Amino acid sequence: MKILVTGGTGYIGSHTCVELINSGHEVVIVDNLYNSSLDVLDKIETITGVKPKFYKVDILDKEKLEEVFKENKFDAVIHFAGYKAVGESVAIPLTYYENNIAGSINLYQLMKKYEVRNLVFSSSATVYGDDFEVPFKEEYGLGTTTNPYGTTKKMNEMIITDMDKAEPENSSVLLRYFNPIGAHASGLLGEIPNGIPNNLVPYIAQVVAGQRDFLRVWGNDYDTVDGTGVRDYIHVVDLAKAHVKAIEYAASHKGTEVINIGTGKGYSVMQVLKAYEKACGHDIPYQIMERRPGDIAVCYADTAKAEELLGFKAQYDIDEMCEDSYRFTCNLKK
Ligand code: NAD
Numbered sequence: 001m002k003i004l005v006t007g008g009t010g011y012i013g014s015h016t017c018v019e020l021i022n023s024g025h026e027v028v029i030v031d032n033l034y035n036s037s038l039d040v041l042d043k044i045e046t047i048t049g050v051k052p053k054f055y056k057v058d059i060l061d062k063e064k065l066e067e068v069f070k071e072n073k074f075d076a077v078i079h080f081a082g083y084k085a086v087g088e089s090v091a092i093p094l095t096y097y098e099n100n101i102a103g104s105i106n107l108y109q110l111m112k113k114y115e116v117r118n119l120v121f122s123s124s125a126t127v128y129g130d131d132f133e134v135p136f137k138e139e140y141g142l143g144t145t146t147n148p149y150g151t152t153k154k155m156n157e158m159i160i161t162d163m164d165k166a167e168p169e170n171s172s173v174l175l176r177y178f179n180p181i182g183a184h185a186s187g188l189l190g191e192i193p194n195g196i197p198n199n200l201v202p203y204i205a206q207v208v209a210g211q212r213d214f215l216r217v218w219g220n221d222y223d224t225v226d227g228t229g230v231r232d233y234i235h236v237v238d239l240a241k242a243h244v245k246a247i248e249y250a251a252s253h254k255g256t257e258v259i260n261i262g263t264g265k266g267y268s269v270m271q272v273l274k275a276y277e278k279a280c281g282h283d284i285p286y287q288i289m290e291r292r293p294g295d296i297a298v299c300y301a302d303t304a305k306a307e308e309l310l311g312f313k314a315q316y317d318i319d320e321m322c323e324d325s326y327r328f329t330c331n332l333k334k
């Protein structure tokens, strides 16, 4: 298939492009390079032997985005482009709604105009909010989101569902990612956070790289194995492979499916820290702090639907996730 990948030079998008190319698909990337850089294209070429066609286009610029649709006949779209920082979304909500909602509507309108029926959308476990019991199941539906970023994911899910009802030929898969971490085994692709990282593993990586003094562990009084928060961490390469299965599923079905992508297993902050210590071979300094506002104690996925509909099961364990993250961090310093 010829697939438009918005946000394709970003963290998850770049890994997905590699897996799409490895599976024989043709990839065209649209990205405004707000949170990624052009050298990712060379890295994708080094890994796969293929340099994807690239357009530096902002999805908010509908005219320029339409040029991309005029020049290419797409079979499908995987839509990653968007802003993703939870705290920032609270501070500048309109910017988040504009980019993640208005930008997405531009894309969906062009898909309709150019009759591109198959879509995979990057949703998030954040849409469950803290309304439900773990493991989170797709059938729970949408919970009460706790920040504008999460609300943009929820709104996109609602928009796509309504759009598919009105256009019965459409086929969309809404992937609710849990906590993607890790990097490509080549050490070439990974996550480079902008500023101070909010997420756990990028923060640990910066402590290990000597950029931060210690990890701040947000709370150790939760009702969990050791009191620290538990999450379902998934290797970004597993997540990328899930996208290949999801877009192939979309192309052979109709309607809207919501599918969790996680491992189904939860690890605490301290367990992740220990796995990272094993990967880098030394202790990592940390301090226990107050709970972070908005955090929930435990979050992990029910993965039965991904297995049943997509035949997808995550392969990498937490040790491999930390080893690959560490390898990428070491390469950044070179
Ligand atoms: P990322 O920031 O690395 O990638 C997003 C890409 O989109 C970047 O390359 C950025 O430059 C581009 N972009 C942003 N706004 C754009 C615009 N208006 N026009 C064109 N390009 C634009 O983020 P990621 O971690 O790869 O996340 C990809 C998607 O997955 C996002 O939609 C994110 O919300 C979602 N998601 C991420 C996580 C996570 O923990 N990383 C979890 C759940 C969902």
Ligand code: WQD
Pocket: 084, 086, 123, 124, 125, 126, 178, 179, 180, 198, 199, 200, 201, 203, 215, 216, 217, 218, 219, 228, 229, 230, 231, 269, 292, 295
């Ligand atoms: C994981 C655990 C923290 C940093 C966020 C978004 C979610 C999704 C994934 C996009 C928690 C603890 C963290 C630190 C810590 N993104 N922690 N010290 O909050 O589960 O999910 O990213 O869709 O929407 O909300 O991920 O990595 O921030 O936190 O102790 O410096 O690590 O308290 O228990 P989270 P996270």
